[in-house]
Amino acid sequence: MQTTIKVNGMSCGHCVAAVTKALENVPGVETAQVSLENGEAVVTGEANSDELVRAVKEEGYEAQLQ
């Protein structure tokens, strides 16, 4: 399963790393590919999509399911 999340507020590689790590820590996530240019994250695995959004928000970024 693949989930795409729109992420707003990322401005540099540090943000990308923080969001990537937050997503990877959600149970069920296999891979998290975060794009600064597109402002989105593509996650594979069986994670709950609401939990993915919450994880990004907890890092301080805006997130919504795409």
Ligand SMILES: [Cu+2]
């Ligand atoms: Cu940054």
